[in-house]
Amino acid sequence: MRTPITELLGIEHPVVQGGMMWVGRAELAAAVSEAGGLGIITALTQPTPADLVAEVERARRLTGKPLGVNLTILPTIDPPPYADYVRAIADSGVEVIETAGANPEPFMDLLKGAGLTVLHKCTSVRHALKAQRIGVDAVSIDGFECAGHPGEDDVPGLVLVPAAADALDIPFIASGGFADGRGLAAALVLGAHGVNMGTRFMCTVESPVADEVKAAIVEQGELDTVLIFRPLRNTARVAANEVSREVVRLLDEGGEFADVRELVAGSRGRTVFEQGDTEAGIWSVGMAQGLIHDVPAAGDVVRRVVRQAEDVLRAALGADPDGSGVDQQRGSALSR
Structure with missing residues (x-):
């Protein structure tokens, strides 16, 4: 299944694993x-940053195919040395950097000079257009x-994705609510x-989170999430x-952030993932958990998502059961 994003990233299938805190380690990636x-x-x-380079080297021993690194720049209780991480990513030999949070413009010369493809995560069309203007190669909506x-x-994906398609000239991927081939x-x-799929890949064999967390994702539905920090405009x-x-x-x-600071500490979320106590702190999970019913190998997720998507598109396009003529029809349907 070839698309502009597979061509840009040098990958076979248009499926990207989200960069998740405490989850995106070498084995899963x-x-x-x-x-x-x-x-x-x-x-x-x-x-x-040195540990990050070592983690990339571990992943390289497991695959010779393209890899990415996520760097999310957000206000935190104890800000990390973001610039040092950027330099480490540029020197690590990965092909792609996924940036999120703050504007990556201050780092663009360094990243482009290192030959990295820059994929920036955005939550609005206006932010995606700004990312396009500063020269990122692709965006995640x-x-x-x-x-x-x-x-x-x-704005949900059903509106945001086509709105982005109308506005952007660069390739983009859709994120939020995707867990299977229908998506x-x-x-x-x-x-x-x-x-881009995060929660789906968090609930796989290679994901480093505790089995109790994976079981909770399988058990929980699309209503079992909460939006925090809304009054702080940092939802x-x-x-x-x-x-x-x-x-x-x-x-x-x-209340103010100081009143919840200890409750939302990252160390508590890490405890959830490492020890399996799902009540120990806050931990990120998407509404897509309502579509997740098993804990397969990550590679199986990629293959079956693509296979199901092909089947769904064939059925929607009225193609023959054996798939004859599907490529031409699919090409016209996906060329928008």
């Missing part, structure tokens, strides 16, 4: 890349359904060139638990 998608290592999961930070506009097919028809979608509900209560009653 390598498994996705080896299956033909793009696996992404999360930079800030590694305690130092995050709809309101996504885990983590969906922005403040509350990939829908994204392509809406004008995207692929999908984040996380799993519904006692901690996240308490954060919402305190802020809705007029």
